[in-house]
Amino acid sequence: MSGAGALPMVLMAVTQLVLAGGVVYLYIRAQSARREAARLRREKEIIFGFVHDIGDIFAEAEDLDADILLKRVLFYAQRTTCAGAGAVYVYEPDNVKLRARAIAGLFPPLGETLERGLEAGVAKSRHIEDLVRTRLIARGEGLIGTVAQDGAPILIADAAQDPRVPRHALDFLAIRSLLLVPLRIHRGTLGVLALANREAGAPFTETDRDLIQALADQAAAALHYASLREHLDEKRRIDRDLSVARQIQASLLPASLPHLPTVELAAFNEPAQQIGGDYYDVVRVDDRRIGLAIADVSGKGIGGALLMSVCRSMLRAHAPGRASPAEVLRAINRVMRADIAEDMFITMLYMVLDQETGGLTIARAGHERAVLVRGKQIEFLGAGGTAIGLMDADTFDTMLEETVHMLAPGDVIATYTDGITEAMNMREEEWGLHALLDACKVAAAEGAAPVVNNVRQRLERFVGGRAQYDDMTLLVFRWRG
Numbered sequence: 303m304s305g306a307g308a309l310p311m312v313l314m315a316v317t318q319l320v321l322a323g324g325v326v327y328l329y330i331r332a333q334s335a336r337r338e339a340a341r342l343r344r345e346k347e348i349i350f351g352f353v354h355d356i357g358d359i360f361a362e363a364e365d366l367d368a369d370i371l372l373k374r375v376l377f378y379a380q381r382t383t384c385a386g387a388g389a390v391y392v393y394e395p396d397n398v399k400l401r402a403r404a405i406a407g408l409f410p411p412l413g414e415t416l417e418r419g420l421e422a423g424v425a426k427s428r429h430i431e432d433l434v435r436t437r438l439i440a441r442g443e444g445l446i447g448t449v450a451q452d453g454a455p456i457l458i459a460d461a462a463q464d465p466r467v468p469r470h471a472l473d474f475l476a477i478r479s480l481l482l483v484p485l486r487i488h489r490g491t492l493g494v495l496a497l498a499n500r501e502a503g504a505p506f507t508e509t510d511r512d513l514i515q516a517l518a519d520q521a522a523a524a525l526h527y528a529s530l531r532e533h534l535d536e537k538r539r540i541d542r543d544l545s546v547a548r549q550i551q552a553s554l555l556p557a558s559l560p561h562l563p564t565v566e567l568a569a570f571n572e573p574a575q576q577i578g579g580d581y582y583d584v585v586r587v588d589d590r591r592i593g594l595a596i597a598d599v600s601g602k603g604i605g606g607a608l609l610m611s612v613c614r615s616m617l618r619a620h621a622p623g624r625a626s627p628a629e630v631l632r633a634i635n636r637v638m639r640a641d642i643a644e645d646m647f648i649t650m651l652y653m654v655l656d657q658e659t660g661g662l663t664i665a666r667a668g669h670e671r672a673v674l675v676r677g678k679q680i681e682f683l684g685a686g687g688t689a690i691g692l693m694d695a696d697t698f699d700t701m702l703e704e705t706v707h708m709l710a711p712g713d714v715i716a717t718y719t720d721g722i723t724e725a726m727n728m729r730e731e732e733w734g735l736h737a738l739l740d741a742c743k744v745a746a747a748e749g750a751a752p753v754v755n756n757v758r759q760r761l762e763r764f765v766g767g768r769a770q771y772d773d774m775t776l777l778v779f780r781w782r783g
Contacts, residue, residue: 367528368392368403368525368528368529369403369404371521371524371525371528372390372392372403372404372521372525373404373406375390375404375495375517375518375521376388376389376390376404376405376406376495377406378517379495379497379514379517380406380407380497382510382513382514382517383481383497383500383506383510383513383514384500384501384502384504385407385481385497385498385499385500385501385506386407386408386498386499386500386501387405387406387407387408387409387410387497387498387499388405388406388407388409388495388496388497388498389402389404389405389406389409389434389495389496390402390403390404390485390493390494390495390496391403391439391446391450391493391494391495391496392485392492392493392525393450393491393492393493394438398440398441399438399439399440399441400438400439400440400441400446400447400450400493400494401435401436401437401438401439402434402435402437403493405431405434405435407498408427408430408431408474408475409430409431409434409496409498410430410468410470410475410476410477410498411430411433411434411437411468411470411475412444412445412446412467412468412496413437413439413443413444413446413468430475444466445466445467445480445482445496446482446494446496449482449483449484449491449494450484450491450493450494451491452484453484453486453490453491454484455481455482455483455484455511455514455515456480456481456482457480457481457482457506457508457510457511458479458480458481458506459479459505459506459507460478460479460505461477461478461479461480462478467480477498477499478498478499478500478503478505479498479499479500479504479505479506480496480497480498480506481496481497481498481506481510481511481514482494482495482496482497483495483511483514483515483518484515484518484522485518485519485521485522485525486518486519486522487522487523487525487526491522492522492525492526493522493525495514495517495518495521497510497514554581554610554611554614555571555581555582555583556569556582556583556584559584560584560592562592562657563657563782564657564658564660564781564782564783565592565655565657565779565780565781565782566749566750566751566779566780566782567584567750567777567778567779568749568750568751568753568754568777568778568779569582569754569775569776569777569778570754570758570774570775570776571773571774571775572770572773572774572775573773574721574770574771574772574773574774579598579599579600579605579606579607579609579610579773580596580597580598580599580610580719580721580773580774580775581595581596581597581598581599581610581613581614581775582594582595582596582597582717582775582777583595583614583617583618585617585618585621585622586622587621587622587623587624587625587654588622588623588625590656590657590658591625591654591655591656591657592654592655592657593617593621593627593630593652593653593654593655594652594653594654594655594717594777594779595617595621595650595651595652595653596650596651596669596717596718596719596775596777597610597613597648597649597650597651597669598648598649598650598669598719598720598721598773598775599613599646599647599648600645600646600647600648600689605646606773609642609646609648610648612638613634613638613648613650613690616633616634616637616638617630617634617652620633620634625654625663626654626663626665626704627652627653627654627663627664627665627704628665628702628703628704630652630665631650631652631665631667631687631690631702632695632698632699632702634650634690635667635690635691635695635698635699636695638690638691639690639691639693639694639695639698642690642691646691647668647689647690647691647692648667648689648690648691649667649668649669649670649689649690650666650667650668650669650689650690651664651665651666651667651669651670651671651672651684651717652664652665652667653665653672653715653717655709655779655781659708660708660709660710660711660713660781660783661706661707661708661709662683662706662707662708662709662715663704663705663706663707664683664684664685664704664705664706664707665684665687665702665703665704666684666685666686666687666702666703667687667688667689667690667698667702668687668688668689668690668692669684669689669717669719670717670718670719670720670723671683671684672684672715672716672717673715673716673717673718673738673739673742674707674713674714674715675713675714675715675716675742675743675746675753676710676712676713676714677712678743680739680742680743683705683707683715684705685703685704685705686701686702686703687701687702687703688701688702709781709783710781710783711781711782711783712747712780712781712782712783713780713781714742714746714750714753714778714779714780714781715778715779715780715781716738716742716753716757716776716777716778717776717777717778718738718775718776718777719772719773719774719775719776720772721770721771721772721773721774721775722738722757722761722774722775722776723735723737723738724771724772725761725764725765725770725771725772725774726765726768726771727764727765727766727768728766728767728768733761733764733765737760737764738757741753741756741757741760741761742756742757742778744756745757746780749780750778750779750780753778753780754776754778757776758776761774
């Protein structure tokens with residue numbers, strides 16, 4: 303074939319090759335476009351499904367407790383990303399360390415590696431779950447702690463190439479890919495949502511990260527309000543319990559003071575909290591004598607109230623038939639010393655009054671001395687003694703002294719707890735003993751009730767709007783003769 307005839311043949315062959323290449327190129331482009339379209343359809347389906355799931359997750363959030371809410375969030379996070387396992391870590395009450403509150407699948411520990419030799423089957427899975435659930439993770443520690451501290455997600459598509467991912471010798475715990483997102487609320491972080499090993503070996507994607515972060519943000523808000531609701535419910539329950547306790551404690555104090563021919567009685571008690579540790583009582587000793595007690599339990603609140611109730615029971619058990627107040631206090635100390643906590647004690651003033659003669663016998667277990675108002679004169683009554691529960695029985699018995707006084711008609715005896723004299727106003731000033739004595743002396747001629755009312759009114763004016771720090775109790779009687 304001549305050169306002139308060969309050239310068209312070459313051109314035709316080149317043209318055919320170019321056309322074939324173009325067809326192949328177009329085919330490849332079409333295949334790539336189909337794959338991209340399929341990927342976009344899958345992502346669209348995932349996003350639509352995610353939006354639907356969000357509605358399901360939080361539709362009843364107001365009625366769910368925190369643990370159920372976290373389990374539901376984790377379930378939908380797994381379903382959205384096709385993750386094989388996951389866990390939600392939430393800060394402990396100390397807001398320093400995180401604990402796994404919800405776990406799904408066989409979530410591999412991220413804090414340490416595990417060696418071979420674990421038991422087989424269900425026991426093995428339980429062991430690993432217990433390890434994950436009980437392991438506390440500090441802020442900034444490992445991947446979980448880092449996400450919690452920084453408030454930013456971490457996506458590890460190829461865990462084998464990342465030195466931050468632990469290497470487990472056990473094949474079923476091998477980590478191929480990880481996705482960790484913070485549970486963010488306002489400017490803080492409540493915890494971390496972690497997902498491991500997407501199904502079919504595929505890595506997690508940026509779409510997965512964005513969707514799960516959106517889910518985590520919604521979950522954080524719901525978790526925050528669920529926690530607030532739980533705290534509010536708990537506070538309401540405690541308030542109800544305290545209200546009942548207050549009613550019970552109030553029933554332990556005298557509902558009314560006895561009306562006696564030769565003695566006029568008055569008192570008031572104001573706990574610093576709903577329930578307190580101050581106590582006063584009037585008990586019958588025998589046909590002629592009455593016992594008058596005032597006590598201050600160290601500490602406030604429930605602990606002080608419980609100890610006060612025990613003290614009341616001891617007094618009412620040992621007072622009848624015993625004319626010696628020191629003997630009664632010694633008996634109370636012997637019983638309570640063995641059971642009272644080392645950091646608690648009771649100061650108590652106990653008096654026995656002979657209603658016929660006006661004879662007053664006083665024993666003082668570390669309490670403030672009684673105040674005698676006789677006309678314009680003030681005298682302090684009561685000798686030495688230490689608080690109940692501080693010393694062993696022999697030392698307490700030795701230190702406790704008893705004094706006897708004869709009252710004259712019109713004498714007023716005032717007993718109080720230190721919450722009255724140590725009450726403070728807005729300028730950090732104490733009311734003080736002098737103010738108490740003046741209030742008692744001014745009203746003593748009018749009777750026991752006017753003394754109590756005058757002390758209370760003056761004290762309230764002095765304190766003003768300042769919150770009460772300590773329990774306040776005042777027990778006053780006037781000997782008519």
